[in-house]
Amino acid sequence: MKRVDRYLLARVDLPDSHTLAVYRAHGGYQALEQVLRKPWKPEQVTQVVKDSALRGRGGAGFLTGLKWSFMPDPAKDPRPRYLAINADESEPGTCKDRVLMERDPHGLIEGCLVSAYAMRASTVYIYVRGEYRVSYARLQAAIDEAREAGLVGRRILGSDFSCEIWMHPGAGAYICGEETGLMESLEGKRGHPRPKPPFPAASGLWRSPTTVNNVETIFNVPFLVLRGADWFKALGTKGSTGNFLCGISGHVERPGVYELPFGVTAREILEQCAGGVWKGRRLKAFFPGGSSTGLLPASSVDVVMDHDSVKAAGSMFGTAAMIVLDETASIAQLMEVTLRFYDHESCGQCSQCREGTEWLHQIFRRIVRGQGRMQDLDLLVSLANGMAPAKTICALADAAAIPTLSAVKHFRAELEQCVRLGRDPLATATAQSPEHHEAHA
Amino acid sequence: MALPQTITSELDALVTHYPDRRAALIPALHRCQEQLGGWLSPQTLEDLAAYFGLEPVEVFGVAFFYPMFRLRPRGRHLVSVCHNVSCSLRGAEQLLEHVCKVTGAPVGGTSPDGRFSVVRVECQGACANAPMLDLDGTFHEDLDPERAERILRSAP
Numbered sequence: 341m342k343r344v345d346r347y348l349l350a351r352v353d354l355p356d357s358h359t360l361a362v363y364r365a366h367g368g369y370q371a372l373e374q375v376l377r378k379p380w381k382p383e384q385v386t387q388v389v390k391d392s393a394l395r396g397r398g399g400a401g402f403l404t405g406l407k408w409s410f411m412p413d414p415a416k417d418p419r420p421r422y423l424a425i426n427a428d429e430s431e432p433g434t435c436k437d438r439v440l441m442e443r444d445p446h447g448l449i450e451g452c453l454v455s456a457y458a459m460r461a462s463t464v465y466i467y468v469r470g471e472y473r474v475s476y477a478r479l480q481a482a483i484d485e486a487r488e489a490g491l492v493g494r495r496i497l498g499s500d501f502s503c504e505i506w507m508h509p510g511a512g513a514y515i516c517g518e519e520t521g522l523m524e525s526l527e528g529k530r531g532h533p534r535p536k537p538p539f540p541a542a543s544g545l546w547r548s549p550t551t552v553n554n555v556e557t558i559f560n561v562p563f564l565v566l567r568g569a570d571w572f573k574a575l576g577t578k579g580s581t582g583n584f585l586c587g588i589s590g591h592v593e594r595p596g597v598y599e600l601p602f603g604v605t606a607r608e609i610l611e612q613c614a615g616g617v618w619k620g621r622r623l624k625a626f627f628p629g630g631s632s633t634g635l636l637p638a639s640s641v642d643v644v645m646d647h648d649s650v651k652a653a654g655s656m657f658g659t660a661a662m663i664v665l666d667e668t669a670s671i672a673q674l675m676e677v678t679l680r681f682y683d684h685e686s687c688g689q690c691s692q693c694r695e696g697t698e699w700l701h702q703i704f705r706r707i708v709r710g711q712g713r714m715q716d717l718d719l720l721v722s723l724a725n726g727m728a729p730a731k732t733i734c735a736l737a738d739a740a741a742i743p744t745l746s747a748v749k750h751f752r753a754e755l756e757q758c759v760r761l762g763r764d765p766l767a768t769a770t771a772q773s774p775e776h777h778e779a780h781a
Numbered sequence: 782m783a784l785p786q787t788i789t790s791e792l793d794a795l796v797t798h799y800p801d802r803r804a805a806l807i808p809a810l811h812r813c814q815e816q817l818g819g820w821l822s823p824q825t826l827e828d829l830a831a832y833f834g835l836e837p838v839e840v841f842g843v844a845f846f847y848p849m850f851r852l853r854p855r856g857r858h859l860v861s862v863c864h865n866v867s868c869s870l871r872g873a874e875q876l877l878e879h880v881c882k883v884t885g886a887p888v889g890g891t892s893p894d895g896r897f898s899v900v901r902v903e904c905q906g907a908c909a910n911a912p913m914l915d916l917d918g919t920f921h922e923d924l925d926p927e928r929a930e931r932i933l934r935s936a937p
């Protein structure tokens with residue numbers, strides 16, 4: 341693996357990395373100053389982001405510059421304009437945005453300001469999942485410091501640009517990470533995703549033009565302004581530029597969050613960053629990008645980690661949250677846990693998703709307990725195919741169907757054996773696992 | 782009844798962050814839960830409805846949707862154990878079982894002495910430091926049952 345030129349995590353290990361003084365001492369707020377003092381036109385900032393081919397780090401990998409260009413022309417559309425930062429981070433396996441928010445909050449604040457300038461938004465909301473209390477407190481303190489220093493609020497650094505940044509906590513619902521669920525939640529409602537179109541740029545928060553971006557996406561923006569699109573493109577692969585944060589968890593020696601250029605292989609991440617499969621065991625399978633991406637067998641471990649290559653291997657890059665299973669792990673049990681999650685988190689608006697996630701969960705559950713039937717394997721496939729792709733209001737149904745289909749595809753023999761034996765020989769003792777979640781109320 | 786003034790004055794500031802006051806409802810539910818005994822009583826929900834000019838059922842519907850809001854009284858300490866994929870691969874079920882033993886609380890319930898409530902929760906974003914639990918809003922990571930026991934025993 342070639343040496344990694346770190347920028348996303350370059351400051352996180354400094355003492356007091358979360359403070360304005362340390363951020364400033366290491367180049368902080370120079371991108372904002374450059375944009376406001378030169379001054380750059382807002383379109384110039386968008387152009388650099390477009391030229392860089394930065395893709396969103398929230399899971400879908402959408403081109404950020406393209407998304408920004410969907411915002412209507414302010415000369416023709418006088419409505420207020422919003423930037424919403426998606427800091428809901430709740431895709432299982434994903435724990436990367438938290439590192440940036442806790443240990444380099446000013447980096448995100450500067451990214452928000454430069455991005456809001458580009459989109460001519462004067463209000464930014466940072467929607468942080470409710471459980472991330474440290475992230476919330478660090479970001480709030482950073483906003484307060486920045487406001488004191490004239491970096492947030494009215495006429496920033498004496499320019500014509502005014503921008504407010506407000507923190508907003510979620511309350512434990514995964515679906516509020518979906519961008520339209522997030523907007524409903526921010527408006528004080530249940531997080532029920534909205535049908536699209538209209539897309540957020542046309543009608544988002546309070547029916548006004550809105551862009552929703554992930555924390556890590558926006559964190560890249562000041563670096564693009566200072567170092568340029570060519571620098572960024574030189575770091576990654578053709579279709580996926582820059583570095584990305586990879587959280588690797590599960591059965592590995594050194595789980596953690598690592599900064600890597602697109603183009604490394606899953607094997608390099610597993611062996612060189614994470615110290616290999618734990619306890620000297622062999623690899624069985626892995627999710628490359630969170631539990632919503634297709635499960636891949638050990639034979640796929642040389643897949644190149646970028647959007648196109650992981651897709652070609654039959655999965656998705658997702659949030660680059662690699663979850664690793666060793667040879668002793670039970671696929672049926674893994675899938676019971678995975679589908680229990682989607683069953684619990686479905687908001688219930690679409691029947692395919694509401695009923696489908698529950699069925700999938702119950703089928704995996706009975707396979708683990710030795711009560712599966714041979715026809716259950718085909719039933720899993722037909723249910724999953726009835727839920728996705730794109731058959732529901734949002735992609736949570738896809739997120740449940742995709743891992744289901746991949747598990748049956750790659751591990752059908754193991755699942756069938758559980759049925760034949762009337763027990764799952766690999767299952768660990770977790771008989772208490774609930775049939776339904778206890779009411780959380 | 783009405784909400785205590787310490788809360789309403791905070792809410793008066795919060796609502797100014799949004800073009801529509803109602804957007805402050807979820808932050809407001811958090812404030813009330815934190816400051817009024819760790820749960821949201823029917824009275825609190827009614828008071829919030831009055832504050833926001835909403836029907837009580839509307840506020841209840843929002844509170845019910847979000848797993849972090851608790852609509853029943855709970856023990857003095859709330860222990861949330863993640864049971865999602867990365868944690869379960871590293872022993873979350875054994876951790877949970879031990880947590881129940883140490884606290885005397887069943888999953889989803891409260892210990893007879895009223896000290897602890899224990900719940901299962903979904904992925905908390907601590908996957909690279911699994912398994913984990915959250916005790917009263919503070920994450921404890923890289924746990925094994927013994928470490929978890931020490932942490933729980935030192936809770937006041």
Ligand SMILES: Cc1cc2nc3c(=O)[nH]c(=O)nc-3n(C[C@H](O)[C@H](O)[C@H](O)COP(=O)(O)O)c2cc1C
Nearest residue numbers: 396397398426428429430517518519553554557735
């Ligand atoms: C069910 C579901 C959950 C999601 N959760 C998150 C999340 O927690 N964080 C996030 O950034 N994006 C999440 N997304 C993706 C968002 O909808 C959206 O694509 C993303 O925030 C856009 O930001 P980006 O373009 O910068 O990646 C989720 C999507 C779905 C369908």
Ligand code: SF4
Nearest residue numbers: 687689690693732734
């Ligand atoms: S797909 Fe599922 S989570 Fe998404 S809107 Fe429909 S029911 Fe809700």
Ligand code: FES
Nearest residue numbers: 863868905907908
């Ligand atoms: S799976 Fe437990 S914190 Fe993510």
